[in-house]
Amino acid sequence: MSGAYEPDEPAGRLRALAWTWLEEVRADALTRLAGLPALAEAVGEPTEERLTELAVDYQRLFGFGVPPYESVFLDPSAMLMAPATARVQAFYRRVGWTPPDGVRVGAADHVGLELWLLADLLAAGRHGEAGDLVREHLAFWLPPLVLAVKRLAPDPVYATLADETLGAVLVLLEGVKAPVRLPLLPPPPRYEARGLPEPANGASHEGGLHEFVRTLLTPREAGLFITREDLGRLSRHVELPPVLADRRAMLMTLLRLAGQYDEVAHVLQGLGRLLDEAAQAYQAVGEQFPAWRPYAACWLERLERTAAKVAALGDSA
């Protein structure tokens, strides 16, 4: 189904966006991004130095910062190759699409692959299926992905990429009016130790601190993807040292240290601000793309629930 598209056609633009998500900007960027002048302008002269700079930022954003996979955002496990991935693969099978050879990603639900498929469907005139892909998949998770990327203060190329992608996808979101729900996916396996009760005088809330951390770091529940950099920023804000670890360990340690040094309230305020900013961002997207508002409601509802949990923890601390 894949083919060469005119760069200034929607499918061509989507293909160029897909490439830019899938790999670093190459020396042929200006040709490849011909249909996306804003992006080409952000790249500037593709000198070796500039391309290296962009490659470093690409690794920072997508290697260390935000894994751009649907399952990370939609699956209750927030892991790769989760049931959410299987759902994407099922869609690929349904439309008879196979990811292109030679593209090696962590899992099949990489945003670049979904955009690639979208380009192929549009180019083939299969607008109905393209609409399904947007409605059932991309519309759910692209905005929180974009939000997380933009919080990482990306190079203008990647900020533009995020904006352009959001626009190119959400503009296809027509006719969605009814409330939408995040796709029903099974809960993650619970092999984890449930843990002993938390200290009665401390972080006493439903499910304990472990559950609280799990919730915050699971976009499907929290309403946003919290990056390591977010956690580092929070730590610095309260003058506590972050640790070299995965997000879970970082947040756990931050909360514990905050408890030790009487900074819980400040950490929770910081988390609250993060949630507020996310809510504002979703509302802004909803204003720009009214058809996305039912999706926004999904995420806003989650943010609200998370904010309530943060507040409850603050009350009990």
Added chain:
Amino acid sequence: MTSTTRAVPGAVSRAVPEGLTDYPPPDRWDHWAEYDPRAWPERKLRSYTLIPTVCFNCESGCGLLAYVDRETLEIQKFEGNPLHPGSRGRNCAKGPATHNQVYDPERILYPLKRVGKRGEGKWVRVTWDEVLDDLAARIRRAFEEGRHNEVMYHVGRPGHEGVMEWILFAWGVDSHNSHTNVCSSGARAGLAFWMGFDRPSPDHANARVILLVSSHLETGHYFNPHAQRIMEGKMKGAKLIVLDTRLSNTASLADEWLSPWPGTEAAILLSIANYLIQTGRYNREYVRTWVNWEEYLKHEHPEAPRTFETFEEKLRELYGRYTFEYAAQESGVDADTIRRVAEYVADCEGRLATHIWRSAAAGNLGGWQVARCLWFLNVLTGSIGVEGGTSANAWDKWVPRPHKLAPHPDRWNELTWPREYPLAFFEMSYLLPHFLKEGRGRLDVYFTRVYNPIWTNPDGMTWLEVLTDEEKVGLHVCLTPTWSETAWFADYVLPMGHAPERHDLVSYETHGGRWIAFRQPVRRVAMERMGRPVQFTYEANPGEVWEETEFWIELSWRIDPDGSLGIRQYFESPYRPGEKITVEEYFRWMFENTVPGLPEAAAQEGLTPMEYMRKYGAFEIRQGVEAPPYREVDPALLADATVDEETGIVYSRVEAPKPLHMTPHPAFPGDERGKPVGIKVGDRVLRGFDTPSRKLEFYSRTLVEWGWPEYAVPTYIKSHVAPEKVNRERGEFVLIPTFRLPTLIHTRSGNAKWLYEISHKNPLWIHPEDAARLGVRTNDLVRVTTEIGYFVVKCWVTEGIRPGVVACSHHMGRWRLHETGMERWSSALVDLRRTGEGQWQMRQKAGVGPFESDDPDSKRIWWTDVGVHQNLTFPVHPDPISGMHCWHQKVQVERAHPGDRYGDVFVDTDLAHQVYREWLKMTRPADTHSPDGTRRPYWLLRPFRPTPAAYKLPEEKS
């Protein structure tokens, strides 16, 4: 009622119950369907192909069974492989947690190259082709210019039997480096001086007495396979005796727990030996037959009658002073307890299973003698190579020989095998940065493989200084499945697969038996089963995660594409002459040719050997204990044999057939009589032990000849932390920093959240008496000062440690940084301040007081910080004989100073270098002590042994 498919000797036993089963029956592994638990209450069938692999999360090599979804290729879960002879389907928490590691969204998915300064934290993705071309060109240039020793491969966690011998021999380098001298060299040396082999293989399940100088039920080498067999032994009535200063989980299950002052274990063991000797309750016939007592008498008592009775008399004299009372006085363990243990040992009826690995042997100056004294009990009770006793590792292990192995290298690398340590029992790896600082050499290409020396080794700041110096380390290539402190200071970070993402062959001495197991990239295998083969494993793994074996094949091919360096020939396919070997062919050839019994077992099932291993993942070569020393020598070798009348050693000029395996063995070049092949025992010629005397060497001529006559026989060496060297009145303690936490994997647990959830802190164990004296309670902060710095940690007041001793697990303490994400990496040095020449401070923000809690116990239990990195504050302590880093530290423990914060670390690397120089003075170098102008006794085991010619010291020095 069971049915069994076992028909061929050596085949994996597959007794399958006909009713309910613990595991899917193997004949249905290809197509296994079960309801998806996550879809409940909907009954949704999912179809799997079950593919065996081998866990990579410690050294045990337990079997795993991956449930790979046939539709999505998702790995649903890992369970145990019931056909794996070592683990038998039972796994610890680390096995199933592999799932976390594979699907961790934050893992390294692509090869990365640094840009900017080393350690600055700027990385770009590169292709494997770019990596291979760059490395190959650089290594080729080094070889062409004769700089072979500047290419070094340094391994942390091995777990791939034989591969690196194949690779590095082909490259013609003596460039292997390992972590062993911070791990097990002490125990290895102690055992090897006795019997040639350097690891014990106890038959716990059939023992009457199990004596552990370790904590094997919870941690330690092969702990899971051992633990299940220790419990079997106990259920059959065995007594479990544990020497461990700490009340470990193992000690808590023991019949007798002995908590000695660290370093006095040998005194206890010798008092037990003495009891056996003085009471005559030892196996006289065994000792008479298999101990080199005649050699002892000849050299130490030349005037005395050379009779066994004289030897017995000398034994009584030698060990008479090791009374229970003396041992009690030294160790602090009650004499009656030691006596009771001695009685158990005396009653063991030749079934004494012993084990020691790190623990005391790794903690103390002279710790290698603890292992030697422990083995002495096996010798005296005749519990060697018999059911319920203890064997040598090589008797229960099998490393198949590959299709083509290059000759041993004709080079010697003094960066790893310096002259000061001619008897060291592995590379002096942790001294490498000091050697580089002293200008003893440089590294052009330095591979670290699943190795994190900055964090794991003592004196990590010295490592950091060297790794950031591009004059000393030209190119640092880090092969790793996860990020680590060391990876951050690499030039390339190359993602290598976890357990289900790679091919490896493993074989370990887990019990009385012998087996091999096959680690497999399960998605690749699943794709092949479904008719979708790939060329390279990284095409099947997530992202571009690769496996080492393929990586090395490709790199070697590119180093010598035209064969002019003589390397290429070893990487040509045995099936397609002149063409590059594939990873499948590499293993296939071994399975077809050098694993006894496997081809027959496979044929029995209509499979090729490769298909058999792909399907079952393991093959049991032998069940039960077998000891080669007691076997008759092959009569063919005796056709041209000479017997040395004095020693009984039999030499043969008949060339022995090349062994099918390459399991490390001591080597004897022989003389004009040929090579030693056995020893006369009565009128028979038996193989004997792999030692110069062909006997168990109670008396080590090797130690005498190489300048250590005082340690010629098993003895008690006073540790650097002996009681009289620690002034408790001045607040001095002994710190035990060597123990593991059962569910962690050194530095590789970070992305296994289930494991992290179970274990997450390393408080300082301190006895209530000491705590009261210092005025500290559980969770209070204390400052622990070593010779080169200090760290600040919380204490845990417990009777599980003896007074005067403190303990802190080494599995904790990842670094504390100021930033996260990209910044978190690059800001490591910001938080890690250089406060003066050689002085480093890692600290938190000042001005916050220590934690106080209304419920400190529960807070302690669920404290989820990452602990304190104590190893940074340890100087190197190289034992002058074994080369082992002696981990125990004499420290000062005091209440935290004003302004101290949890996790503070201060280190002075200049002081660290001074301590290194102090310990260096204890050595007796080959230059001045070699009896024959060589660098090292040739017979002693040495990994990647060079040719005999390379052993010669340079003329001007010898």
